[in-house]
Amino acid sequence: MDFKLNEPQEGIKKVAREFALKEFPGRARECDLNEEFPKDIWKKECEQGFVAVYIPQEYNGAGLGYLDQCIIVAEQTKVDPGLGMIPVGVALGAEVVMVFGSAEQKEKYLSKIPTGENISCIAITEPGAGSDVAGIKTTAKKDGDEYVLNGDKMFITNGTIADWSIVLAITDPDVLNPHKRFSTFIVDAGSEGFEAKKIEGKMGMRASDTAEILLNDVRVPEENMAGKRGRGFYNIMEFFNRSRIYIGAQALGLAEGALELAMEYTRDREAFGKPLAEHQGIQFELAEMKLRVEASRNLTCKAAWEMDNGIDNIMDVALAKWYAGEAAVKNCDQSLQMHGGYGYINDMDIERFYRAAKVLEIYEGAKHIEKSVVARRLLR
Numbered sequence: 001m002d003f004k005l006n007e008p009q010e011g012i013k014k015v016a017r018e019f020a021l022k023e024f025p026g027r028a029r030e031c032d033l034n035e036e037f038p039k040d041i042w043k044k045e046c047e048q049g050f051v052a053v054y055i056p057q058e059y060n061g062a063g064l065g066y067l068d069q070c071i072i073v074a075e076q077t078k079v080d081p082g083l084g085m086i087p088v089g090v091a092l093g094a095e096v097v098m099v100f101g102s103a104e105q106k107e108k109y110l111s112k113i114p115t116g117e118n119i120s121c122i123a124i125t126e127p128g129a130g131s132d133v134a135g136i137k138t139t140a141k142k143d144g145d146e147y148v149l150n151g152d153k154m155f156i157t158n159g160t161i162a163d164w165s166i167v168l169a170i171t172d173p174d175v176l177n178p179h180k181r182f183s184t185f186i187v188d189a190g191s192e193g194f195e196a197k198k199i200e201g202k203m204g205m206r207a208s209d210t211a212e213i214l215l216n217d218v219r220v221p222e223e224n225m226a227g228k229r230g231r232g233f234y235n236i237m238e239f240f241n242r243s244r245i246y247i248g249a250q251a252l253g254l255a256e257g258a259l260e261l262a263m264e265y266t267r268d269r270e271a272f273g274k275p276l277a278e279h280q281g282i283q284f285e286l287a288e289m290k291l292r293v294e295a296s297r298n299l300t301c302k303a304a305w306e307m308d309n310g311i312d313n314i315m316d317v318a319l320a321k322w323y324a325g326e327a328a329v330k331n332c333d334q335s336l337q338m339h340g341g342y343g344y345i346n347d348m349d350i351e352r353f354y355r356a357a358k359v360l361e362i363y364e365g366a367k368h369i370e371k372s373v374v375a376r377r378l379l380r
C-alpha cells in the first residue's frame with residue numbers, strides 16, 4: 001500500500017495551490033458578496049489545464065484520473081471554497097456524456113469543456129423531488145425524431161451560465177420498474193422554451209451560479225439522448241458516484257483551509273498573556289481538526305483511487321462524501337470559534353468558509369442519502 005503522491009501528482013498539487021494563491025485572494029470576497037461567477041478565473045483554470053482533467057485527451061482533456069482532480073480541487077478549495085470548485089463545477093454533467101454518450105456527442109459537447117468554450121450543468125432536482133431522484137416529474141415525449149421536454153428543475157449549478165445541460169426526464173411512464181422510466185438528454189441552453197432564473201441569496205458558495213430551469217415544450221433532437229432510453233436513472237447514479245468523489249475533495253479542502261486559518265490566527269492572537277495557540281484547550285482542538293483532515297483525505301483519496309483503478313467504490317464514495325462534509329462543517333465551526341468576534345465579520349476568510357461548508361452535507365446527495373447507501377451495502 002502506497003500513501004505517497006507520485007512526482008507528477010506532487011507537481012499538480014504545487015501548481016494548483018500556487019495558481020489559487022495568485023488568483024483567488026484578490027477576488028474571493030468580492031465574488032462571494034456580489035454572487036458573481038468570475039469568468040476570467042474560469043478561463044485561466046482552463047488555460048492551466050485544471051478543468052475536468054478526467055476527460056480523455058482525444059476530447060481535449062488531460063486524460064488524468066479522479067485522484068488528480070481531487071488534488072486540484074482540495075488545494076484550490078483550501079484557498080477559497082467558492083472559487084476552488086471551478087475546475088469541476090463548470091463540467092457538471094460532462095461525465096454523463098463521457099461515460100454514456102456517443103462519439104458525436106463527445107466531439108460536439110465534451111471536447112468544449114476543457115478548452116473553456118463551454119460550461120455544462122446537470123438538471124436532476126425539482127421543486128418536489130431532490131433526494132428521491134425517481135420522484136421527478138419532468139417529461140420527455142417523443143414527437144417524430146424529436147423529444148418535447150416539459151418540467152421545472154431546481155437549484156441547478158451554472159443554470160444561467162451553462163451552454164448545455166444534462167436533463168433527467170421521464171420517457172416511459174408506464175414501465176413497471178420505476179427506475180426504468182427515465183432517460184437523460186443533452187439540452188442546448190439556447191433552445192426555445194429553455195429559461196433559467198438565477199436563485200439569489202444563497203448562504204455560501206455564492207461565487208457559484210445557481211438557478212431554476214423551466215422547460216416549456218423544449219424540442220430536443222433524438223440524437224441528443226445521452227445513453228440508452230430507459231437508463232436515465234442509472235446514468236444519474238453513475239454520475240453521482242463520480243461527482244461525490246470531488247465533493248469529498250472540496251470538503252477536504254475546506255476542512256484543511258479552516259485549520260490553516262485557525263493556526264494562523266491563534267499564533268498571532270494573544271489572550272491571558274500568551275498566544276491562543278499556546279493554550280492547551282486550543283491545541284487539543286487544532287489536533288482534532290487535523291484528525292478530521294487526515295481521515296477525510298484518506299477516505300476521499302481511496303474512493304478516487306478506486307475509481308481510477310476500476311474497483312467497485314460505491315460504499316467508499318458515500319463514506320468519503322459524508323465524513324468529509326461533516327469534517328468541513330465541524331472544522332469551520334471550531335476555527336470560527338477560535339477567531340472570536342472577528343470570525344463573525346465578513347472581512348475574515350473563516351466567515352466565508354463557515355457559510356460555504358454546510359452545502360457539502362446537502363448537494364450531490366444529502367448526508368442521510370450517503371448513510372442509506374452505506375447501510376444498503378452493509379446489509380445486502
Ligand SMILES: Cc1cc2nc3c(=O)[nH]c(=O)nc-3n(C[C@H](O)[C@H](O)[C@H](O)COP(=O)(O)OP(=O)(O)OC[C@H]3O[C@@H](n4cnc5c(N)ncnc54)[C@H](O)[C@@H]3O)c2cc1C
Pocket residue numbers: 092121122123124125128129130131132154155156157158202205210359362363364365366367368369
Ligand atoms: C447550492 C446548491 C447547488 C445544487 N446544485 C444542483 C445541481 O447542479 N443539479 C441538481 O440537480 N441539483 C442541485 N442541487 C440540489 C441538491 O442536490 C438537493 O438539494 C439535494 O439532493 C437534496 O434535495 P432536497 O433539497 O429536495 O431535499 P429533500 O430531498 O427534501 O431532503 C430534505 C432532508 O431530508 C433528508 N432525507 C431525505 N430523504 C430521507 C430519507 N429517506 N431518510 C432520512 N432522511 C432523508 C435529506 O437528507 C435532507 O436533509 C443543488 C443544491 C444546492 C443547495
